[in-house]
Amino acid sequence: MSYLEVSDLTVRFGSRPPAVNKISFSVGETDRLGIIGQSGSGKSVTALAILGLLPEHASVTGSIRLDGRELVGLPERAMQDLRGDEISMIFQEPMTALDPTMKVGRQVGEVVALHHGERRGSIRDEVLLWLGRVGLSDPERIADSYPHELSGGQRQRALIAMALANRPGLVLCDEPTTALDVLVQRQILALLAEQLADRAALFVSHDLAVVRQVCPRVAVMLRGEIVEEGLIDDIIARPQHPYTQGLIASARLDRVAPGERLPSVADFYPGVES
Numbered sequence: 001m002s003y004l005e006v007s008d009l010t011v012r013f014g015s016r017p018p019a020v021n022k023i024s025f026s027v028g029e030t031d032r033l034g035i036i037g038q039s040g041s042g043k044s045v046t047a048l049a050i051l052g053l054l055p056e057h058a059s060v061t062g063s064i065r066l067d068g069r070e071l072v073g074l075p076e077r078a079m080q081d082l083r084g085d086e087i088s089m090i091f092q093e094p095m096t097a098l099d100p101t102m103k104v105g106r107q108v109g110e111v112v113a114l115h116h117g118e119r120r121g122s123i124r125d126e127v128l129l130w131l132g133r134v135g136l137s138d139p140e141r142i143a144d145s146y147p148h149e150l151s152g153g154q155r156q157r158a159l160i161a162m163a164l165a166n167r168p169g170l171v172l173c174d175e176p177t178t179a180l181d182v183l184v185q186r187q188i189l190a191l192l193a194e195q196l197a198d199r200a201a202l203f204v205s206h207d208l209a210v211v212r213q214v215c216p217r218v219a220v221m222l223r224g225e226i227v228e229e230g231l232i233d234d235i236i237a238r239p240q241h242p243y244t245q246g247l248i249a250s251a252r253l254d255r256v257a258p259g260e261r262l263p264s265v266a267d268f269y270p271g272v273e274s
């Protein structure tokens with residue numbers, strides 16, 4: 001059985017067509033699945049459903065199993081525990097995910113403290129260890145800085161340290177490099193590929209070249225449905241669905257560097273809104 005099993009997941013907001021429509025996928029314990037699709041295709045709603053963070057007026061049906069445990073219908077209290085423990089999230093804009101009034105070391109320390117238990121060594125030592133592990137070369141200085149005193153790339157690294165420090169089984173990444181310049185994006189993607197290798201991860205993006213840097217597999221979403229799923233290199237070589245064919249033709253992945261914006265597919269498929 002996979003670590004994360006999503007079956008027939010459907011999310012509706014009122015009487016509108018489903019934002020997510022009967023999607024199924026699974027992610028193994030050390031597997032990384034990308035979810036790609038244009039704006040509004042349902043990627044973030046899928047991630048929020050797994051985190052149990054959809055607004056109350058959303059109706060969720062189907063099943064989300066994490067390590068065998070059903071999450072759909074789980075009380076908020078139990079979801080809160082899971083979010084601190086089993087699942088963590090890396091967001092697009094670290095400035096909004098970090099508390100601007102608290103030094104970075106203290107923020108990472110709060111996560112470490114939750115799981116420190118009887119481990120040897122001080123929380124501060126473990127914070128510095130994590131900051132070093134995510135490639136921050138002067139962990140002492142970073143720990144004693146406020147978020148606004150760091151660069152965008154340093155902030156995203158600190159956020160990745162926070163997301164990993166509670167040793168979650170599943171990490172959800174929602175466009176984690178979109179706010180960064182291309183060179184820093186590449187460094188952060190290399191870091192994610194390395195740090196996520198020993199756990200389950202779901203990586204949401206509209207950029208196939210970005211997903212390819214981190215994930216061996218990808219699911220392609222269009223209007224709330226998964227239209228194609230498989231090994232990313234196979235899909236690039238032999239896309240089956242017209243939407244994926246358009247995406248790859250327009251991206252020319254052999255020539256586009258990770259992080260470069262892809263042209264709109266609406267030019268190729270006028271029926272598809274962008």
Ligand SMILES: Nc1ncnc2c1ncn2[C@@H]1O[C@H](COP(=O)(O)OP(=O)(O)OP(=O)(O)O)[C@@H](O)[C@H]1O
Pocket residue numbers: 013019037038039040041042043044045046055206
């Ligand atoms: N809180 C909400 N209330 C009502 N509709 C919502 C809500 N959140 C999302 N939706 C709708 O669900 C659909 C899917 O949105 P979602 O945010 O998952 O798209 P996305 O693929 O992540 O897009 P983007 O790449 O722009 O983030 C959209 O039509 C959106 O308007």
